[in-house]
Amino acid sequence: MIKIVHMNVNGTDVELGVDECESLTDTLRNRLGLTSVKKGCEAGECGACTILLDGKSVNSCIYLTVWADGHSILTVEGLEHNRGELHPIQQAFVDEAAIQCGFCTPGLVMTGVEIANSGKTYTRDELRELISGHLCRCTGYENILNALEKVLGKK
DSSP states (O other), X not given: OEEEEEEEETTEEEEEEEETTOBHHHIIIIITOOTTSOOSSSSSXXXXXXXXXXXXXXXXXXSBGGGGXXXXXXXXXXXXXXXXXXXXXXXXHHHTTOOSSXXXXXXXXXXXXXXXXXXXOOOHHHHHHHTTTOOOSSXXXXXXXXXXXXXXXXX
16 A cells, blocks of 8 residues: 655655655665665665655665654765765765775764764773674675764764
């Protein structure tokens, strides 16, 4: 059954008719062209599809688009700062060499934005726990943690 969904995506109001079983990942990637939202496991285990829904990290592969009705969604494409500059989280990932193949990077960046926006102070072990929903096969996580600490002013 098709449902009409109204949501704000990266600052733009969107109205779409979607199948009630369509995942938010499919809507964002296939309908809206937001390719930072990656399809990894499609079971909510790898974090590649992570977006911010009303400021909170969500695995969009296991979140139906109809549930996003009336909500705000932020993806990496919505992070652009003044004149195309990288968001501080993105810049920290570059500075700390926290990117290799890049598949996990958008999801980790979005979780990093949520962490930074929390205004809380975290230990390295707490940061490790906060990113535990993300699978990275390349970096070993140390540079990712370094990037998060840099943004949080701990490095």
